[in-house]
Amino acid sequence: MKTITVNASKSYNVIIGEGILDDAGSAMQKVSGGQTAVIVTDSNVDPLYGNRLTGILEKSNYRVVRYVFAHGEASKNPKTFLSLIDFLADEQINRTDAVIALGGGVTGDIAGFAAACYKRGTGFIQIPTTLLAAVDSSIGGKTGVNLDAGKNLLGSFYQPDLVLCDVLLFSTLTEEVFRDGCAEVIKCGIIADRVLFESLKNPVRGQLENVITRCVEIKRDIVAEDEFENSTRKLLNFGHTIGHAIEKLSNYDIPHGHAVAAGMAAETRMAVYMGICDKSCLQDILDMLRRYDLPESFSFNADEIALVCMSDKKRDGKIITMALPAETGKCILKEIPVNELDNLIRSGLETSF
Numbered sequence: 001m002k003t004i005t006v007n008a009s010k011s012y013n014v015i016i017g018e019g020i021l022d023d024a025g026s027a028m029q030k031v032s033g034g035q036t037a038v039i040v041t042d043s044n045v046d047p048l049y050g051n052r053l054t055g056i057l058e059k060s061n062y063r064v065v066r067y068v069f070a071h072g073e074a075s076k077n078p079k080t081f082l083s084l085i086d087f088l089a090d091e092q093i094n095r096t097d098a099v100i101a102l103g104g105g106v107t108g109d110i111a112g113f114a115a116a117c118y119k120r121g122t123g124f125i126q127i128p129t130t131l132l133a134a135v136d137s138s139i140g141g142k143t144g145v146n147l148d149a150g151k152n153l154l155g156s157f158y159q160p161d162l163v164l165c166d167v168l169l170f171s172t173l174t175e176e177v178f179r180d181g182c183a184e185v186i187k188c189g190i191i192a193d194r195v196l197f198e199s200l201k202n203p204v205r206g207q208l209e210n211v212i213t214r215c216v217e218i219k220r221d222i223v224a225e226d227e228f229e230n231s232t233r234k235l236l237n238f239g240h241t242i243g244h245a246i247e248k249l250s251n252y253d254i255p256h257g258h259a260v261a262a263g264m265a266a267e268t269r270m271a272v273y274m275g276i277c278d279k280s281c282l283q284d285i286l287d288m289l290r291r292y293d294l295p296e297s298f299s300f301n302a303d304e305i306a307l308v309c310m311s312d313k314k315r316d317g318k319i320i321t322m323a324l325p326a327e328t329g330k331c332i333l334k335e336i337p338v339n340e341l342d343n344l345i346r347s348g349l350e351t352s353f
């Protein structure tokens, strides 16, 4: 078992280990003075782990209530968020009670945003059940929902009180959802740690605890330096400018990790075109994506992608800041004038290197 402390506007522990869901009651007592635990989960995860977590928390004398929504990115919208807020009010939840996100990134983002807004902030615990949530979305405090205009446009920064990551929960993931998480793991290696990147030549499944720990450490360091994404935190967005556009263009049929994988390939091609990295870096990244059966591209063209990028929240007036790889293990931030984006994306997508 490993414990990593994140020092942001709030300090909290990320506990990673096998079978630690059984300790959820005692772990929660250390961070929450309330009497009620609100489990927020989706329709896939609830039948797998909902009753089990309820039983564990009841043994620690919590009153447990459960809010279940339809699984999938399509639920990450203001309607689900408001329905959860109504549920919290109906259940007379207090600020000292804890909202527990039991699920993947969609659950964590919705539950965290509700915890941030209801009575201006309740307790909040993340229990990630996807690899993606474990290595990325459960840490760092970004919460929110999508609007018709774009992804994650309504949200807040709200750090959890605790992240409890039981790696045994990932045994029920489909291969596709597991691979989604692998895309974010690969991203961590590319932006910050060549050793991690190289280690991924061995399957992630065989080194889960170590890989998750390293990704959490990388995110911990970045969040400690720039919690509110004014500078270095933008490095975590590698692959996400084009990735988010792909997700939106597919009407969220393409899952986040797969879209980010194709986004990383396209953004690395841009980096080669701009002379930021060389072709061997692109080749290493493409080889790694292939190793995990992740996509390098989708059928959307540069014009469509650039248009969606214009409403991306990473855009700041006439500039969009992108994280681009200089080599595996190191990304740099590059300010791109939005009127050049279309050409650069096209050059990246259409030039053969």
Ligand SMILES: NC(=O)c1ccc[n+]([C@@H]2O[C@H](COP(=O)([O-])OP(=O)(O)OC[C@H]3O[C@@H](n4cnc5c(N)ncnc54)[C@H](O)[C@@H]3O)[C@@H](O)[C@H]2O)c1
Binding pocket: 042, 043, 044, 045, 048, 071, 072, 073, 076, 103, 104, 105, 106, 107, 109, 129, 130, 132, 133, 136, 137, 138, 139, 140, 141, 142, 143, 152, 169, 170, 171, 172, 173, 174, 177, 180, 255, 256, 257
């Ligand atoms: N807040 C952040 O910092 C941050 C970072 C990265 C991604 N995200 C967001 O995370 C979301 C993607 O997260 P995700 O890939 O975890 O999606 P998800 O939460 O939709 O989970 C993917 C699928 O796996 C199912 N599932 C979850 N756990 C399971 C388990 N243990 N066994 C079987 N099935 C299980 C879910 O029901 C769902 O169908 C996107 O909305 C993305 O924007 C947020």
